[in-house]
Amino acid sequence: MGSKIIFLGLIAVSCYVASAADPSPLQDFCVADQNSTDPKVVEANDFFFTGLHLRGNTSNRFGLRPTPVTVAQVPGLNTLGISIFRVDFAPFGVTPPHTHPRASEVVLVLKGQLEVGFVASNPENRPITKVIGMGDMLAIPFGLTHFQRNIRNGTAVILAVFNSQTPGIILMANSVFGSKPDISNDVLQKAFQVDQNVISQLQNQF
Ligand SMILES: *[C@@H]1O[C@H](CO)[C@@H](O)[C@H](O)[C@H]1NC(C)=O
């Protein structure tokens, strides 16, 4: 009895992530549309999206096509803290390393087989990866760099579900080498320990 109480006490201390307030705003302001909460005016289509059964066009250099369903597509998701994407992969297509600034993610494989992985934060920087197939899911913790790779010579499809109505995405390479105007060369050369030519070559890719 006594040990059970101590055990529960430890759990309460180590997992204390309760939240007693509304979620933080996602933008500077969001003026209320009174109609948007009026049950007489709101309709099923405010919560509806169709098209997740449709294959996306993966003819691009990554062999990748996300079909987003966020609050931008489905206004009824506003304040619900959830969104879903279908992602199509060409044979050997990849989602390049990226993070979502506002969400954790679960990846559910509908078709094919993919290597899905994320990297523990600094100083560990250890990749945690697994090959998963149809019916498998892998969780991607909040904010960590992650990627997916179709390991088969056939198409693959995943559903990615996020605990944000607007998960956002930061593609590492685009963010570092594709910013307009460029991040100063001095910063990039020191950061990556390569010379100007390599930096320019990378910048030309993004
Ligand atoms: C709210 O709904 C009413 C009734 O449908 C409509 O007349 C009015 O224009 C709407 N107001 C806004 C701001 O959309």
Ligand SMILES: *[C@@H]1O[C@H](CO)[C@@H](O)[C@H](O)[C@H]1NC(C)=O
């Ligand atoms: C897929 O995208 C490529 C490149 O943008 C385009 O050339 C092609 O016509 C598209 N295919 C379909 C079926 O829309």
Ligand SMILES: *[C@@H]1O[C@H](CO)[C@@H](O)[C@H](O)[C@H]1NC(C)=O
């Ligand atoms: C993938 O499949 C295509 C079509 O069957 C074939 O031409 C190609 O050589 C295959 N590629 C690899 C890397 O197995």
